[in-house]
Amino acid sequence: xxxxxxxxxxxxxxxxxxxxxxxxGMLSEILIRAADYAGYPVRGVDTHGLAxxxxxxxxxxxLGPKTFTPLIREQQADMVIALERNEALRGMITxxxxxxxxxxxxxxxQTLAARLGQEEDITADxxxxxxxxxxxxxxxxxxxxxxxxxxQNMVLIGHxxxxxxxxxxxxxxxxxxxxxxxxxxxLEANMMLFDSLVNQG
Amino acid sequence: xxELKDVMLAREAQSEIVIGNSALVRAxxxxxTRVVAAYPGSPTPEIAEAIKAIPRKERPFYFEFSTNExxxxxxxxxxxxxxxxxxxxxxxxxxxxxxxxxVQLSLMELTGGMVVVIGDDPGANxxxxxxxxxxxxxxxxxxxxxxxxxxxxYRMYLEAVAISRREKMPIILxxxxxxxxxxxxxxxxxxxxxxxxxxxRFSSENGPYVPITREVFPMKRRALNKWEKxxxxxxxxxxxxxEDNNNKKRGIITTGVPYLSLQDVLQxxxxxxxxxxxxxxxxxxxxxxxxxxxxxxxxxQEVKILEELDDVLELQIKxxxxxxxxxxxxxxxxGIEDWMGEYTxxxxxxxxxxxWPDLLPKEETEERSLPISPRPPQMCPxxxxxxxxxxxxxxxxxxxxxxxxxxxxTLGFLPPYExxxxxxxxxxxxxTGAGLSLFNDxxxxxxxxxxxxxxxxxxxxxxxxxxxDHNLTLILMENGTTAMTGHQDHPASGQNFNQKVEAIPVRQxxxxxxxxxxxxxxxxxxxxxQEMVEQAVSSxxxxxxxxxxxxxxxxxxxxxxxxxxxxxxxxxxxxxxVQIHECVSDFACPTFQLEEDGTVWVQDDLCIGxxxxxxxxxxxxxxxxxxxxxxxx
Ligand SMILES: Cc1ncc(C[n+]2csc(CCOP(=O)(O)OP(=O)(O)O)c2C)c(N)n1
Numbered sequence: 143x144x145x146x147x148x149x150x151x152x153x154x155x156x157x158x159x160x161x162x163x164x165x166x167g168m169l170s171e172i173l174i175r176a177a178d179y180a181g182y183p184v185r186g187v188d189t190h191g192l193a194x195x196x197x198x199x200x201x202x203x204x205l206g207p208k209t210f211t212p213l214i215r216e217q218q219a220d221m222v223i224a225l226e227r228n229e230a231l232r233g234m235i236t237x238x239x240x241x242x243x244x245x246x247x248x249x250x251x252q253t254l255a256a257r258l259g260q261e262e263d264i265t266a267d268x269x270x271x272x273x274x275x276x277x278x279x280x281x282x283x284x285x286x287x288x289x290x291x292x293x294q295n296m297v298l299i300g301h302x303x304x305x306x307x308x309x310x311x312x313x314x315x316x317x318x319x320x321x322x323x324x325x326x327x328x329l330e331a332n333m334m335l336f337d338s339l340v341n342q343g
Numbered sequence: 344x345x346e347l348k349d350v351m352l353a354r355e356a357q358s359e360i361v362i363g364n365s366a367l368v369r370a371x372x373x374x375x376t377r378v379v380a381a382y383p384g385s386p387t388p389e390i391a392e393a394i395k396a397i398p399r400k401e402r403p404f405y406f407e408f409s410t411n412e413x414x415x416x417x418x419x420x421x422x423x424x425x426x427x428x429x430x431x432x433x434x435x436x437x438x439x440x441x442x443x444x445x446v447q448l449s450l451m452e453l454t455g456g457m458v459v460v461i462g463d464d465p466g467a468n469x470x471x472x473x474x475x476x477x478x479x480x481x482x483x484x485x486x487x488x489x490x491x492x493x494x495x496x497y498r499m500y501l502e503a504v505a506i507s508r509r510e511k512m513p514i515i516l517x518x519x520x521x522x523x524x525x526x527x528x529x530x531x532x533x534x535x536x537x538x539x540x541x542x543x544r545f546s547s548e549n550g551p552y553v554p555i556t557r558e559v560f561p562m563k564r565r566a567l568n569k570w571e572k573x574x575x576x577x578x579x580x581x582x583x584x585x586e587d588n589n590n591k592k593r594g595i596i597t598t599g600v601p602y603l604s605l606q607d608v609l610q611x612x613x614x615x616x617x618x619x620x621x622x623x624x625x626x627x628x629x630x631x632x633x634x635x636x637x638x639x640x641x642x643x644q645e646v647k648i649l650e651e652l653d654d655v656l657e658l659q660i661k662x663x664x665x666x667x668x669x670x671x672x673x674x675x676x677x678g679i680e681d682w683m684g685e686y687t688x689x690x691x692x693x694x695x696x697x698x699w700p701d702l703l704p705k706e707e708t709e710e711r712s713l714p715i716s717p718r719p720p721q722m723c724p725x726x727x728x729x730x731x732x733x734x735x736x737x738x739x740x741x742x743x744x745x746x747x748x749x750x751x752x753t754l755g756f757l758p759p760y761e762x763x764x765x766x767x768x769x770x771x772x773x774x775t776g777a778g779l780s781l782f783n784d785x786x787x788x789x790x791x792x793x794x795x796x797x798x799x800x801x802x803x804x805x806x807x808x809x810x811x812d813h814n815l816t817l818i819l820m821e822n823g824t825t826a827m828t829g830h831q832d833h834p835a836s837g838q839n840f841n842q843k844v845e846a847i848p849v850r851q852x853x854x855x856x857x858x859x860x861x862x863x864x865x866x867x868x869x870x871x872x873q874e875m876v877e878q879a880v881s882s883x884x885x886x887x888x889x890x891x892x893x894x895x896x897x898x899x900x901x902x903x904x905x906x907x908x909x910x911x912x913x914x915x916x917x918x919x920x921v922q923i924h925e926c927v928s929d930f931a932c933p934t935f936q937l938e939e940d941g942t943v944w945v946q947d948d949l950c951i952g953x954x955x956x957x958x959x960x961x962x963x964x965x966x967x968x969x970x971x972x973x974x975x976x
Contacts (some may be wrong), residue, residue, distance in 0.1 A: 197720030210606035291948035
């Protein structure tokens with residue numbers, strides 16, 4: 143059986159993590175709809191903390207027929223997708239399975255403890271070092287010339303689509319999902335960015 | 344773009360990926376619900392967002408955000424006894440506010456039908472406790488349905504409506520956080536708009552509706568009879584169902600989210616079906632279908648009651664087994680941990696391991712240590728509350744007592760501000776503060792209160808402080824909106840859910856309630872606010888400081904929508920910065936980042952260029968960056 147087949151018959155758990163305000167809701171909506179277009183049974187849940195902004199936010203996404211609850215178990219996610227460096231580390235350690243994949247957008251919003259100088263700042267090298275301990279493969283995503291920070295989530299989406307990180311889920315599935323969720327100038331800007339990211343290779 | 348409105352109003356049967364809260368609104372439309380009222384609170388605000396997606400002219404029902412949960416409940420009740428199918432929704436603790444009227448509902452003939460939707464929050468994801476509202480069902484004789492998935496939310500609302508209309512009684516639909524927010528493809532039925540009968544059909548002959556003295560007992564008897572009828576009905580419905588794994592030894596009785604978690608955890612033993620316990624999943628969680636439960640007990644040697652939070656099912660099932668002299672071993676809570684937190688799959692695995700150590704395969708999680716601290720929510724860049732706390736802290740002596748209330752400003756209790764040291768519930772602050780002021784001329788008392796909360800539950804306390812001449816300062820954190828729950832309008836916003844209305848200004852309310860000494864300033868004028876607070880706390884009696892600034896998250900979002908947003912930023916002039924660190928350590932806007940060598944820099948992803956930080960730098964090293972590219976839309 144191909145890897146895609148195996149996953150289609152079982153499950154693929156994607157644990158999304160970031161900081162409130164980074165657009166994790168849209169990231170998760172696009173992924174769940176793209177996977178749905180690719181034919182996966184899908185299930186998900188966003189878990190927001192109290193306020194809108196500034197706290198850790200998580201979204202669970204579960205693909206395949208063998209899921210009941212939308213909640214992913216600790217250390218069992220197949221992939222952690224993070225919008226921020228500190229949260230990438232957190233998500234990997236709490237939820238990624240040994241040998242899983244970490245994909246993260248490399249911006250840093252320091253935790254309060256780091257800003258108060260009580261805690262070491264997390265670097266990209268530190269992420270790799272911690273990942274090695276768990277046999278995790280790391281993909282660092284970053285776009286130098288991105289003008290609007292609110293489109294960092296789309297850079298991640300483009301990366302996942304381009305590399306077909308969700309087996310069997312093609313750029314066209316993502317395009318349909320994006321079309322379902324956006325309109326007007328927002329759609330234009332995001333689609334343009336998406337196209338530029340998937341057409342490179 | 345796929346419009347949520349089209350999903351809500353489609354005539355044909357359809358399926359769509361939605362969250363539980365949206366599935367509920369579609370069910371309201373299909374059911375012919377006529378009046379809906381609410382007060383915002385997690386995990387329910389997205390219900391109102393789905394309602395908002397339907398333009399008012401096409402909305403088949405009336406909706407309002409009322410000033411609090413009790414008001415909303417009473418409004419829905421009034422509509423129901425006039426013949427309209429009504430619904431009220433709010434968060435878990437909202438039921439405490441509504442309780443005085445809510446507990447009366449079962450005594451009444453609700454001719455139009457009424458569903459009470461409660462968003463409980465096991466795990467206290469966004470609440471001040473994780474109270475188990477199943478107790479309220481027992482207390483009030485109001486039956487309770489509990490869905491586990493968005494599909495069940497849709498289905499059970501329709502079921503609740505059917506029972507409610509048939510028996511003319513209220514029904515509770517109990518959602519929990521991860522049912523409200525769970526996403527899946529939900530299949531909906533078709534919708535044929537009804538011709539509504541708008542005739543006001545209230546008649547005391549449908550009653551009695553006045554439960555005084557001798558009327559109480561026939562009304563209570565009727566309520567209890569209806570309660571028993573619903574119990575009977577359960578046997579003929581499929582709300583409760585058994586999953587037979589042919590296990591004579593072990594069974595599990597469960598509901599809602601714990602049921603889903605259980606299913607996931609039991610997959611670990613998929614190959615060995617012999618072991619898999621039978622499952623009785625309850626959808627009607629109160630009253631219990633005794634017959635079904637008794638037969639399930641009799642068929643097993645051991646039955647585990649897998650329930651989140653309190654031992655509501657356990658106590659009833661044990662007493663049932665006692666009465667019927669059943670020998671089955673009933674396994675309930677095993678220690679305090681079992682009473683706490685959401686029953687996620689991880690939690691359910693732990694609970695089951697304790698109960699039946701041989702059931703699940705060996706625990707596979709490894710010890711891992713996390714090198715970073717938790718990231719709790721915090722006030723946004725530009726938040727007016729931050730600009731208030733910073734000078735207020737300076738105005739007070741460190742022994743003074745600050746009383747928090749509920750809202751975004753509660754976050755002031757976190758370091759480095761540590762403003763607002765005690766919290767009960769919405770609107771408590773003035774009154775807890777008044778209590779703290781008694782026999783106390785040593786430590787000043789300051790209470791914080793949000794503007795939405797003032798209208799919700801704050802008014803009686805303010806009147807009390809004037810009436811009984813208490814000695815404290817109330818600081819009204821006015822940001823023009825109900826920020827924490829997602830920017831719902833309130834009476835001082837100048838707009839309700841449906842239209843523009845005349846605002847009821849906070850200051851006029853205070854004056855009208857008899858508050859004589861009132862100060863008022865925009866919080867960005869930090870020095871001015873500091874002086875005002877110093878003055879207020881040094882005068883005696885009750886006074887109020889209105890600390891005003893619009894919610895900047897709402898403000899910048901609106902600007903972005905209108906295309907008038909200017910992309911401004913601040914930056915650190917490294918020549919001027921001598922690393923005093925007031926910006927990171929005291930003012931603590933999350934925009935400021937600290938390097939290990941002490942350098943401070945501005946995270947442009949976060950900065951909104953509001954400039955409230957400029958005044959906090961002793962060497963004026965925070966400056967506006969050169970103007971960027973202007974609006975970004
Ligand atoms: C009884 C009750 N209902 C609803 C809530 C949910 N809730 C949390 S904060 C808040 C309102 C806060 O608004 P406001 O007082 O204006 O303060 P802000 O967040 O705008 O600073 C609400 C309704 C609650 N905690 N308790």
